[in-house]
Amino acid sequence: MKKSKNNKKHLFGVILAGGSGTRLWPISRELYPKQLLKLTGNKTMIQQTYIRLKKFIPLENIYIVTAESFTNDIYFQLKGLGLNRKNIIREPFQKNTAAAIALASKIIFERNKEAILLISPSDHIIGSDSDFIKAAKKSFEIAKDGFLLTFGIIPAHPSSEFGYIGADRKKTYKGAFKVKKFVEKPTPKRAKKLIQEKYFLNSGIFIWKAEAILAEIKKFLPKIYRAAELYSRNFNEFLKIFRSLESISIDKGVLEKSKKILVLPAKFQWQDIGSWKSLHQLLPKDTNLNILNEYVISENCSECFIQGTKKRIVVGIGLKNLIVVDTEDAVLVSHKNHTHQVKNLVEKIRKNNLAQYLQHPTVYRPWGYFTVLEEGKNFKVKKVLVEPKQKLSLQLHRKRAEHWTVLSGKAKVIIKNKSFNLSPHQSIDIPIKTKHRLENPSSKSLEIIEIQSGNYLKEDDIIRFEDKYGRK
C-alpha cells in the first residue's frame, strides 16, 4: 500500500448533510436535523464526521453537500474545525442522495480526474476513528481498480429501520464480496430471515472513483448526470433541470442496477440512530436502565428515556419503556416500541396545519440565536443572544419597527449613521424602513429583548447591506 503524499491528494471526502430527519422529532426538526445535534457527546454528529474524515483526508478535499437552509448552521459548526465556505455544495432543492452524489462527484472530478471519493452520511455513529480509517484505506485500494464499494455491517439484531445487502461470498476481490441483492427496509419477519442468510446492513458509506460513479450515473440516471454537468457551466439551466429531477437514492438509482458493486465487511463499529428507541439502546443508562437528564424528577421508572429542559421540569411516575422528550414548544410521549411512528405523527402535524411545530422556536444564526417568547396580532417578542464579538448584518425591515431593551451585556447599536452604546435596562427604537445593526463589542454574551410591531413579521422581511458571515 503506497502512502505517498502524492497519493493522498487524490483522496476526497463527501459528507451528505442534506437530510431533514424527522425521526428524532421534537429534538430534530425540518430546519434543524439530526446531523446538527449533539446526541452522543459534546460534538454534533456532523462535527464528529468532519473530525473523522480530516484525520486522513486533506482538509481542502472534504466537501459538504447540503440544503441551502442548513448552510449557515453547518458552517457555524465546522468553521472552527477548518471548513472553508467554498467546500459547501448547496443543493437548491432536496433531491435525495443520487443527485447530491452526482453533483459532488462532478465538481470534484473537474478538479481531479483521479479522485477517489469516500461518501459519508453526516449523522452516523462510528465506534473508533482509527478502525474506520484503517478500513477506509483498504477500501481505497479496491476502489482504485474501478469498483463501486459500500461498507456492509454485520447486524446485531433484526431491524426494519435499515437497508440490507446480500453478498455472493464465492466472488471475492481483495476481501470484498460481489453484491447479489439489495433489500430496502424489510418487515421484522423478513429481517430475521435476512440475518440468517448472512445479509449485511447497508451502511450508506460508499467508496469509489469519481470517474467510475459518474459513468454509472450517466448510464442509469442520465437526467441527473446532465444536471450535474451544467452546474459549473450554466447555473440557470442547471437550476431549471435540477428542480424537475426525480428524488431518488443512489442505492435505488445506481447500486441496485450496476454490475460493479462490491460490499466490504466493515471492521468498525457503526450505528445509525433511526429512532428514539435506538438512541436509548445506544447511550449509557442508570441502574434502573433509565436515561434521565438533570431536569427530571422521577419515581418508579425503568427503561425510560426522559428529558426535561432548563425552563421546564418533567416529573415521571410509574413509567416503563417510555420516551418523554420535552422541548420549548412540543412534548413527545411515546412507548419505546412505537417510536418508529414518530415520522407518521410528524406528517399528521403537517396535515393538521401545525407546521410551526416542525421548526424549532429557537433559531441559530452565525452570530448567536433567538427565541420567540410571545406572538400575537401585530407583535412578536423575541429574546436575542449575541455571542461575544459578533454582530448581526447591517439591515432594514420594510414592514416592522423594533424595540430593543438590553437585559445583560453591552450592545453597540447603529441606526442610520449614528452609533449608540447600551447597557442593561437601556432601550432603543428602530423605526420601520431604517438601516440598523446590532453588535456585541464585549467578551461576554449580550442578551436583549426585541419587541417587533407591524402587520408582517416574518423573517424574510430583511434587506442585508453588509454581513460578517457572507449572507448578503
Added chain:
Amino acid sequence: MKKSKNNKKHLFGVILAGGSGTRLWPISRELYPKQLLKLTGNKTMIQQTYIRLKKFIPLENIYIVTAESFTNDIYFQLKGLGLNRKNIIREPFQKNTAAAIALASKIIFERNKEAILLISPSDHIIGSDSDFIKAAKKSFEIAKDGFLLTFGIIPAHPSSEFGYIGADRKKTYKGAFKVKKFVEKPTPKRAKKLIQEKYFLNSGIFIWKAEAILAEIKKFLPKIYRAAELYSRNFNEFLKIFRSLESISIDKGVLEKSKKILVLPAKFQWQDIGSWKSLHQLLPKDTNLNILNEYVISENCSECFIQGTKKRIVVGIGLKNLIVVDTEDAVLVSHKNHTHQVKNLVEKIRKNNLAQYLQHPTVYRPWGYFTVLEEGKNFKVKKVLVEPKQKLSLQLHRKRAEHWTVLSGKAKVIIKNKSFNLSPHQSIDIPIKTKHRLENPSSKSLEIIEIQSGNYLKEDDIIRFEDKYGRK
C-alpha cells in the same frame, strides 16, 4: 317542614376554601389549589359550590373561610356571583378544618344565635343541585334538634383516598344513624372490608347549629375555641394564639369524640377528585377511553388523560393508562395507577430546592394576570395583561426599575404626578423608587411587556398607596 322566610334567615353556608391541594399538580399549585380550577366544566369548583348554596341560603349568609393568599383569587371568581368581600373570613395561618370551622361558627353565632350551618368543602363535585338541596333541607330539620350531622356517601368501590364512617343502623333519628366509628384513609384491603361492613364515605359536608358545634369545640378543643372568641374582641391577641394552634381536622378534633354525631345517607351524587386517576374516571371519554384536549396529537393511545397547552402541543404514541399534563413550567407523566404518588413527588420537588415549580408561572390578580417569560441575573421579563377598565395599585418599588412596552390595547400610565397615554409599540421607563400606576382605560384587554431590572426582583418589593381592590 316550615318554609317561612323567618326560618330561612337562620340558614348559613360556610365554604371551606383554605386547602392547598397538591394532588392535581401541576395544574393545582400551592398558590392555585383545586377549588380555583375549572375541572369539570366552565365554572371553577368554588364557583359551582357557591352557586349551589345560594340557591337555598340567603346570599348574605354564605361565608368563605380561606387563607390570606387565596383571598384575591376567590373574590375575583365569586364577586360576579354576588359575594361581598366582608363574607370572606381570612385565616392568618393554615390550621386545618377545626380552626376554620370554629372561627366561622363563632362569627356567625355572634350575628345569629339560632344559626344552622351547612359546612361545605369548596372542591367537591355534586351530581344534581336539586338533589343536594332536598337533602340539605332534610338535614337542617335534624340539626335543629342539636345533633351534629355529616352526610355519608355509599362508596361505589374501595378507595384509600377517603375517610370512612361506620353507623349503628339500629339507632336512627329522622332517617339518620348514630355514628359508631371513624376510619381515616384505610389500606386498600381494609377499604374492601369496610365496604362489606356497609361503612359510608365521609363527605366532609356537615350540618349543625353554630351553638351545638361551638359547645363541642369548647369541650374538646378549648384552645381553638379561645382563639375564635378573641377574633372579634382582640385581633392581636387572636393572632398570637392562632399562630400557635395545633393543626387538626374537625373530624379528628371533635367528630371522633362527640356523642352527638349522626350520619345521614346522602341521596345525591358526590365525588371528591382525589387524584388524576379519579378525574379521568369522572370526565366523559372518547371511543378509546381517552380524554385529550385540542392541543394533543395521538396515535394508538387508550385510557389516557393527555392535556397540552396553547403554547405547546403534546404528541402521544402507543400509550395506555397514562396521565400527561403539560403546563408552562412543568410536565407530569404518570401511570394512572401511580397518580396517588403525585403528592410525594411534590414533596420531592420541594426538597430538591425546586420550589418555584410549586407555584404557577402565571399569577392571577384582581386586575388581570402576569406571566414570567424570562428570568436571569438582575432581570425579569413579564407579560402583563390588564383587563378592560381595570388598574393596578398606585405603587412603588424600592429595588427595581421597570420598562414597559405596550403590545396591544391602550395604557394609561401615571409616573409621579404626570399621566401618559401609550399605544402599541410605545414604551416608558419607571425609575426605581418612583410612584407609578398602570391602567387600562379602554374596553379591550391591554397587553404589555414589563422588563424589570435590579438586584432584588421578588413580588414583595411593593409599597401600595392606593388600590381599587382594597389591597393596601
